[in-house]
């Protein structure tokens with residue numbers, strides 16, 4: 001009789017990625033255990049935003065702590081607009097929400113507890129895989145044996161391998177929560193992107209652009225964050241800090257009470273897809289599930305986890321299926337060809353944006369948010385079909401001014417590779 005594992009699936013990590021897939025596997029009545037270096041109930045460090053319609057479609061609107069109807073961006077006057085339009089907001093006409101992160105965490109943990117998931121603390125260190133079992137050993141020498149291992153340890157996964165190595169574009173931000181002498185945004189307003197940059201010198205305007213992400217949190221409190229969309233090497237914390245300071249000074253704004261400072265958050269935007277032939281499955285940031293254009297992931301975790309869990313449950317039904325065979329079914333469900341092609345297109349687009357000067361970026365976004373909301377919303381939430389995504393990008397290209405079109409047409413760096421992945425998505429290394 002061969003050695004068999006008593007656990008169906010061992011999930012590594014306790015972030016949103018790990019909890020989403022564990023909850024979904026629990027619903028499939030699998031024996032799931034979680035091994036994480038932190039307490040699974042420890043508060044998460046980040047705040048998670050989501051579009052109102054997206055959270056409504058998931059039926060999870062009660063998990064929001066804030067919801068804004070007045071959602072706008074400022075792109076200044078683009079090259080085709082009169083100068084007088086400099087401070088005219090682009091109205092998005094779509095609600096935006098912030099998750100109450102404790103509620104979101106509890107939502108998943110409750111489902112895990114209902115499925116009798118077992119939690120363990122420890123740092124996964126070593127992995128061995130034979131024809132039936134994955135054995136994970138922690139730094140303390142404790143062993144866990146499971147039929148499938150899911151690595152959800154975030155952007156620097158402990159065991160997963162990427163399909164390719166390239167310099168990763170990093171989104172960086174510097175944020176403050178506090179009170180101000182004058183409201184920095186209108187009452188009840190959410191600002192997705194404020195790209196106005198009158199506070200910068202002509203030389204600084206030549207440097208990588210940054211924008212303000214801002215919201216009224218109610219009761220006189222505001223959250224303001226100077227953000228770089230994504231760059232390699234990333235825009236430094238000092239630059240972001242100094243730009244936010246000068247943006248505020250330019251508008252005679254002062255922080256009267258600083259409640260919280262978010263220092264140098266770091267978000268990899270264009271991670272290459274994992275090697276889809278490896279015998280370990282990934283989920284969350286580890287498996288490149290972050291949307292390369294928006295940096296968001298929670299909506300995707302909620303939509304994609306049930307399908308992947310169902311496929312895993314079916315694969316586990318065969319008692320002789322190897323970890324590699326089960327993982328391969330999981331990878332195929334997580335990254336089917338259509339999603340891989342869309343991912344290549346998004347990454348292709350991000351490559352272009354990273355090279356854009358500030359004026360091109362403004363023109364690009366003015367054009368992007370002039371698309372019908374179904375298209376730009378579907379683009380940002382990754383809910384368009386491949387053909388609709390291509391259509392939206394094509395319309396955007398046709399309507400863009402020439403400075404943007406030229407920027408979109410030139411091919412540099414890994415763009416040809418990404419275009420090839422769009423045409424013929426590969427799963428091999």
Ligand SMILES: Cc1cc2nc3c(=O)[nH]c(=O)nc-3n(C[C@H](O)[C@H](O)[C@H](O)COP(=O)(O)OP(=O)(O)OC[C@H]3O[C@@H](n4cnc5c(N)ncnc54)[C@H](O)[C@@H]3O)c2cc1C
Nearest residue numbers: 013014015016017037048049124153154265284285297298
């Ligand atoms: C600043 C910032 C803002 C973001 N904002 C949004 C947003 O508004 N909306 C949105 O949808 N997404 C957002 N994201 C993207 C994404 O949702 C988050 O990054 C999310 O936290 C990723 O979840 P994860 O579970 O994949 O990884 P993580 O949250 O990084 O969790 C990794 C887990 O693995 C554990 N771990 C690590 N190594 C080991 C080991 N060796 N053994 C055992 N356990 C280990 C860690 O303890 C942790 O529990 C944001 C990301 C960042 C960085």
